Amino acid sequence: MTIDSGDTAWVLASAALVLLMTPGLALFYGGMVRAKSVLNMMMMSFGAMATIGVTWCLWGYSEAFGNSWHGLIGNPFQHFGLSNLLSGDAAIFGYKAAAAGVPAHGGIPALAFVAFQAVFAIITVALISGAIADRAKYSTWLIFTVVWATIVYFPVANWVFAFDGYAAEKGGWIANSLKTIDFAGGTAVHINAGAAGLVLALVLGKRIGFAKDPMRPHNMTMVMLGAALLWFGWFGFNAGSALGANNTAAVAWVNTFAATAAACIGWLATERIRNGHGTSLGAASGIVAGLVAITPACSSVTPLGAVAIGILAGVLCALAVGLKFRFGFDDSLDVVGVHLVGGIIGTLAIGFFASASAPAAVDGVFYGGGFDQLWRQAVGAGAVLVYSFVCTGLIGLALHKTLGFRVDRDAEVSGIDLQEHAETSYDLGSLGGGGGGLVHAGPAMFGSHTTEAHTTEAGTMSSTTTSSPTNHQGASS
Amino acid sequence: MRLVTAIIKPFKLDEVKQALEAYGITGMTVSEASGYGRQRGHSEVYRGAEYKVDFVPKVRVEVVVDDVDASDVMMVILKAAQTGRIGDGKIWTVPVEDVARVRTGERGLDAL
Numbered sequence: 001m002t003i004d005s006g007d008t009a010w011v012l013a014s015a016a017l018v019l020l021m022t023p024g025l026a027l028f029y030g031g032m033v034r035a036k037s038v039l040n041m042m043m044m045s046f047g048a049m050a051t052i053g054v055t056w057c058l059w060g061y062s063e064a065f066g067n068s069w070h071g072l073i074g075n076p077f078q079h080f081g082l083s084n085l086l087s088g089d090a091a092i093f094g095y096k097a098a099a100a101g102v103p104a105h106g107g108i109p110a111l112a113f114v115a116f117q118a119v120f121a122i123i124t125v126a127l128i129s130g131a132i133a134d135r136a137k138y139s140t141w142l143i144f145t146v147v148w149a150t151i152v153y154f155p156v157a158n159w160v161f162a163f164d165g166y167a168a169e170k171g172g173w174i175a176n177s178l179k180t181i182d183f184a185g186g187t188a189v190h191i192n193a194g195a196a197g198l199v200l201a202l203v204l205g206k207r208i209g210f211a212k213d214p215m216r217p218h219n220m221t222m223v224m225l226g227a228a229l230l231w232f233g234w235f236g237f238n239a240g241s242a243l244g245a246n247n248t249a250a251v252a253w254v255n256t257f258a259a260t261a262a263a264c265i266g267w268l269a270t271e272r273i274r275n276g277h278g279t280s281l282g283a284a285s286g287i288v289a290g291l292v293a294i295t296p297a298c299s300s301v302t303p304l305g306a307v308a309i310g311i312l313a314g315v316l317c318a319l320a321v322g323l324k325f326r327f328g329f330d331d332s333l334d335v336v337g338v339h340l341v342g343g344i345i346g347t348l349a350i351g352f353f354a355s356a357s358a359p360a361a362v363d364g365v366f367y368g369g370g371f372d373q374l375w376r377q378a379v380g381a382g383a384v385l386v387y388s389f390v391c392t393g394l395i396g397l398a399l400h401k402t403l404g405f406r407v408d409r410d411a412e413v414s415g416i417d418l419q420e421h422a423e424t425s426y427d428l429g430s431l432g433g434g435g436g437g438l439v440h441a442g443p444a445m446f447g448s449h450t451t452e453a454h455t456t457e458a459g460t461m462s463s464t465t466t467s468s469p470t471n472h473q474g475a476s477s
Numbered sequence: 478m479r480l481v482t483a484i485i486k487p488f489k490l491d492e493v494k495q496a497l498e499a500y501g502i503t504g505m506t507v508s509e510a511s512g513y514g515r516q517r518g519h520s521e522v523y524r525g526a527e528y529k530v531d532f533v534p535k536v537r538v539e540v541v542v543d544d545v546d547a548s549d550v551m552m553v554i555l556k557a558a559q560t561g562r563i564g565d566g567k568i569w570t571v572p573v574e575d576v577a578r579v580r581t582g583e584r585g586l587d588a589l
Contacts, residue, residue, distance in 0.1 A: 214528045214529075214530070215528075216521060216523050216528050216530075217523060271522075271525070274525065275522045275525065275527070277522065279522060279523070281523050281524055282524070285524060318524075318525070321524045321525060322524075322525050322526075325526065334524060337524075
């Protein structure tokens, strides 16, 4: 099988674009929390890049795209350690182009597909972290990322993304039997992460002072930069999902662009009417809501359909973020309101707005296609939602009861950055952290010091390390 | 000697500084402060959630002056800082027992 250089170049570039979304998400989330927990918030995303990056290479890819067992889960041993994939013979065709009636004119190397799907797994896991901001024990979070990906994400990716005869002979049930259209992951990524975020927020409980104390974003410029990077990277996410440099990719690109612009307007208009002002956080949130909603739909609607979906997502998500106060769950950064609700809107909207003139070649309700596609969309969305909710609940409870998933009260009040990472994010005053001095600088012998506590003149701040040979750059900076 | 402390709106700092210089005051200490008086704070809305922000950014200006100048200096600051709208700030004075200039060791009024 020949490898098409143009397709391969686009998929590899898209993979890098999608990887950039996760640091973008870290900025987006990081700016929204208080200054005392920004580092932990960003580290939850960066940690997912590390843990899922390794997990993907070991068994993740194989579990998602190995030969599927009854359409439910890929064979985790078939490509364990990415084995049997290195030769050029392992090239695979852009199936979505073929499905769209565009003749597949070449293939991409299997490892290009591995790279592209790897970064999907990372961003999906990282998305969840926004629901449990300011309070999750970092070690438990890292363990959660691996367990959750293994039990929830990899199987669901198999259901949704693994087409028969593409990466393996047998693919997943949603893609091949149910035939839900989910081009780039409205179900597997956004509904999945949103449902997981909801149940984790319930397991961990509310932050101290939720809905009482001010918890306003500490740095809106970071949020805006993060939203911009997400939008940029999302072109890789959606247009890259064509798995080729072709018309499908171009349609997906423009739809991604149109829906996102419309959603920004929708969110701002909602705020202007409800609160009197369009806010910068509203613009950033509207952008993300639009990106989420168009993700499943970007190959199956026209640009006008994309604008309609974008406006719907902007307005409905702007309303949905208020639900947590009504129902009293602390989904801190609105993973539910934006990703779960946006993912459901986008997945169901295909049933209405799909047009046979788009590459996916399916008509929805509004284009005379009847309700056939709509019920497939609803069943696909519901299946992923329920599976993610139940499994995440069990994983979350198990980790919470054994390892503990929440930092203690003092750490949460004084700031999780200091407790979990022995760092503080900002050193804006000329006094710096204040007092003290360099206590120890590496390289050090392991175990050369055990416990230390420093007191600054401004109050007590103790950093305790057990037996690590780390650099302690001064008492507090 | 007396310490004159003024809490003013941040954007009025330059006018206050110029007025004090014109009066003949040769130095001052300025720091950022936050707080509220009768005007209370303002509200901010994030994703539809409205937060009341009570502590409004202010600037604190401190000047140590001779007893006989204290009342005039207060009025100089007051005129320069006044907008007539709520949140203009407060000015007060307290007695100062002694002052020393660090560079020369001069004491009392000579150190001002």
